[in-house]
Amino acid sequence: MAATRPIISCRDLTRIYRMGDQEVRALDGVTLDIHEGEFVAIMGPSGSGKSSLMNLIGALDRPTSGEMWINGRALSEMNRDELADLRNETLGFVFQQFNLLPRQDAFQNVRLPLRYARKDVGDIDARARACLEMVGLGSRMDHRPMQLSGGQQQRVAIARALANRPRILLADEPTGALDSKTTVEIMQLMQDLNRQGITVVVITHEAEVASYAARQIHFLDGKVEADTAHPELKRARGG
Amino acid sequence: MKYGVATSSAAEALFSNPLRSLLTMLGIIIGVASVMVMMSIGEGAKAAIEKQISAVGTNVLTLQPGTMNRGGRNQGGGSGRPFNETDVAAVADLPFVESATGILSGQANAVSEEANWVTNIQGGTASFFEVNNWKVDEGRAFSEQEAQGGAAVVVVGKTAAKNLFPGGNIVGQRIRVNSVPVEVIGVLESKGQGGGGGMGPDRDDTLVGPLSMVRNRITGGNRWVSRHVSRIQILVQDGYDVAEAQEEVSTMMRDRRRIEPGQPDNFMVVNFADMIKQRAAVAETMSTLLAFTAAVSLIVGGVGVMNIMLVSVTERTREIGLRMAIGARGGDILLQFLFEAIALCTLGGVIGMAIGWLGVLGYAQLSQAPMVVSPIIVATALGAAASVGLIFGFFPARRAAQLDPIQALRYD
Ligand SMILES: Nc1ncnc2c1ncn2[C@@H]1O[C@H](COP(=O)(O)OP(=O)(O)OP(=O)(O)O)[C@@H](O)[C@H]1O
Ligand SMILES: [Mg+2]
Numbered sequence: 001m002a003a004t005r006p007i008i009s010c011r012d013l014t015r016i017y018r019m020g021d022q023e024v025r026a027l028d029g030v031t032l033d034i035h036e037g038e039f040v041a042i043m044g045p046s047g048s049g050k051s052s053l054m055n056l057i058g059a060l061d062r063p064t065s066g067e068m069w070i071n072g073r074a075l076s077e078m079n080r081d082e083l084a085d086l087r088n089e090t091l092g093f094v095f096q097q098f099n100l101l102p103r104q105d106a107f108q109n110v111r112l113p114l115r116y117a118r119k120d121v122g123d124i125d126a127r128a129r130a131c132l133e134m135v136g137l138g139s140r141m142d143h144r145p146m147q148l149s150g151g152q153q154q155r156v157a158i159a160r161a162l163a164n165r166p167r168i169l170l171a172d173e174p175t176g177a178l179d180s181k182t183t184v185e186i187m188q189l190m191q192d193l194n195r196q197g198i199t200v201v202v203i204t205h206e207a208e209v210a211s212y213a214a215r216q217i218h219f220l221d222g223k224v225e226a227d228t229a230h231p232e233l234k235r236a237r238g239g
Numbered sequence: 240m241k242y243g244v245a246t247s248s249a250a251e252a253l254f255s256n257p258l259r260s261l262l263t264m265l266g267i268i269i270g271v272a273s274v275m276v277m278m279s280i281g282e283g284a285k286a287a288i289e290k291q292i293s294a295v296g297t298n299v300l301t302l303q304p305g306t307m308n309r310g311g312r313n314q315g316g317g318s319g320r321p322f323n324e325t326d327v328a329a330v331a332d333l334p335f336v337e338s339a340t341g342i343l344s345g346q347a348n349a350v351s352e353e354a355n356w357v358t359n360i361q362g363g364t365a366s367f368f369e370v371n372n373w374k375v376d377e378g379r380a381f382s383e384q385e386a387q388g389g390a391a392v393v394v395v396g397k398t399a400a401k402n403l404f405p406g407g408n409i410v411g412q413r414i415r416v417n418s419v420p421v422e423v424i425g426v427l428e429s430k431g432q433g434g435g436g437g438m439g440p441d442r443d444d445t446l447v448g449p450l451s452m453v454r455n456r457i458t459g460g461n462r463w464v465s466r467h468v469s470r471i472q473i474l475v476q477d478g479y480d481v482a483e484a485q486e487e488v489s490t491m492m493r494d495r496r497r498i499e500p501g502q503p504d505n506f507m508v509v510n511f512a513d514m515i516k517q518r519a520a521v522a523e524t525m526s527t528l529l530a531f532t533a534a535v536s537l538i539v540g541g542v543g544v545m546n547i548m549l550v551s552v553t554e555r556t557r558e559i560g561l562r563m564a565i566g567a568r569g570g571d572i573l574l575q576f577l578f579e580a581i582a583l584c585t586l587g588g589v590i591g592m593a594i595g596w597l598g599v600l601g602y603a604q605l606s607q608a609p610m611v612v613s614p615i616i617v618a619t620a621l622g623a624a625a626s627v628g629l630i631f632g633f634f635p636a637r638r639a640a641q642l643d644p645i646q647a648l649r650y651d
Contacts, residue, residue, distance in 0.1 A: 060564060060645040081568045088566020099561045099648070103255055113565040115244040160565065 006033035013066035026052040028222035041210035044219030092161030094171035107141040131159040151182035249578035264587030266540025271591030273533035281526025283610035302471040324466040341468030345458030362453025378410035378425030396443035541631035548635035560647030573640035580632020588624025
């Protein structure tokens with residue numbers, strides 16, 4: 001695994017939020033590499049900076065300092081439009097609150113990223129249908145979010161994240177709003193996708209969810225506290 | 240830019256809350272409706288004036304007694320030295336005159352077998368019809384021989400015909416005019432009303448007979464003037480400058496009357512078409528001003544649209560963040576909200592036009608004033624509405640486009 005080029009690379013990332021004269025150091029010198037095809041779980045207590053990191057990797061936010069590369073490209077050198085295209089083509093994002101458009105049905109929600117695509121994506125409708133079938137919602141395409149269960153809504157969101165065939169799937173507590181049975185289904189779906197070659201990064205509080213991932217990274221106070229891919233880290237800190 | 244997704248998203252937002260959209264459009268609706276009514280009134284007045292000008296003829300001069308003041312108005316209608324038929328002959332001899340007719344007019348009390356009708360009668364030569372560009376609808380006009388011989392015949396205008404013979408069948412009938420029996424030989428085509436704004440005298444309410452017959456038997460004329468005519472109408476040859484002709488007729492009349500240089504004319508040479516055009520220019524300025532006032536309400540409507548669009552951007556901040564998270568560029572978001580504002584205003588414009596059109600119909604019915612809804616008015620009103628959307632939608636749309644993806648996504 002170490003032989004492959006990292007698809008996500010972070011060097012000494014900090015993210016400081018300023019509120020008035022108060023400063024919150026959400027990320028404090030994070031350095032880590034994630035390789036193509038990995039399934040990574042990010043864990044840690046509330047406020048430890050997991051979401052902050054995910055938003056940086058997802059090209060939704062910019063670091064206060066440090067540098068990061070996605071798929072070999074330095075994000076600091078990209079403008080707003082290029083970041084938008086990166087999110088559209090290379091990244092798929094799944095949120096805890098699903099974030100589906102309430103007035104559009106499942107099919108239309110999944111089509112949306114394809115419609116924003118700037119490179120040729122072929123038959124948009126066929127692709128959207130295929131993605132919904134892949135997540136097991138082939139028979140619910142014309143249902144609006146309100147008419148779907150939580151697990152089904154999250155499947156629609158995953159189908160939407162997959163529509164543009166991203167290389168990386170990012171999920172911030174995707175099962176946080178779901179019961180344990182649905183959680184298992186969603187995590188199995190993620191595992192399937194990972195086996196098909198997609199790099200998956202999941203934030204979670206639950207050890208059971210994290211157990212689906214081959215690698216676990218623990219955060220504490222904006223720093224990487226432990227990383228199963230680098231067992232020496234903990235020892236280096238004397239923990 | 241991705242136009243498809245921007246348009247469909249905009250349309251969806253528009254129809255997801257129809258009542259709110261309608262209320263937002265209200266200012267635009269009122270603005271467009273009033274622009275339309277104002278422009279239609281203006282166009283209608285213009286069309287009426289054009290009709291009057293073509294009824295009068297652009298190359299016709301009228302020579303009448305009296306003097307002209309600086310404003311070009313008639314000072315004391317009948318004053319000044321009267322004309323007679325030798326004046327008509329002298330004018331007709333001018334090289335640039337196509338034809339000329341003397342006219343003697345007076346009141347006429349006409350009696351048919353069916354009805355009584357008080358109207359006016361004009362005596363003229365056979366050239367009367369050519370000079371006035373007035374064709375005979377039914378029957379015929381009188382000939383030069385009949386005019387010279389003083390034949391007891393008349394040609395009647397549409398209004399007089401309708402009132403004298405409500406049952407129709409007019410040509411060949413005998414009527415009495417001021418007790419004198421005459422034969423009706425023709426009916427003139429309609430000329431409509433003469434004055435401005437459609438309110439002038441009815442030019443069709445008249446009888447036309449041979450000049451000598453009218454003078455000798457019906458109106459009497461001025462007994463101190465032999466072969467008296469009340470005015471002379473002159474048809475200037477095609478291509479000859481009418482203002483130049485006006486000048487030359489004036490010079491000739493001064494010569495004939497031996498008016499010393501420095502003394503005022505005791506006649507006037509009037510170009511009615513010119514006077515109507517001057518009045519038209521004033522009317523046009525007025526209607527432009529009114530349309531401009533109406534346009535102000537469009538701007539007020541635009542501010543209303545901008546306000547609601549800003550609210551809408553705030554309400555949909557999370558949606559904007561989501562769209563950005565899955566790859567929408569700032570330009571895509573800009574376009575979506577811009578389209579929404581333009582669609583809102585254009586739709587308001589269409590509704591406003593429908594209402595304005597009803598208003599135009601209603602106003603025309605009430606006032607009898609002619610109003611015209613031309614394609615230019617429709618295009619102007621719609622174009623104005625869409626531009627208001629573009630201008631006032633831009634600021635909210637840009638605000639949406641410049642949102643930070645993560646802040647927008649977290650907004651609540
Ligand atoms: N937009 C913001 N403005 C100010 N402070 C912020 C902002 N976002 C996060 N923070 C702060 O940064 C720190 C890290 O937040 P972050 O959301 O990354 O934590 P997390 O590990 O995802 O926590 P949780 O498990 O509760 O989701 C917290 O102290 C939080 O209060
Ligand atoms: Mg979090």
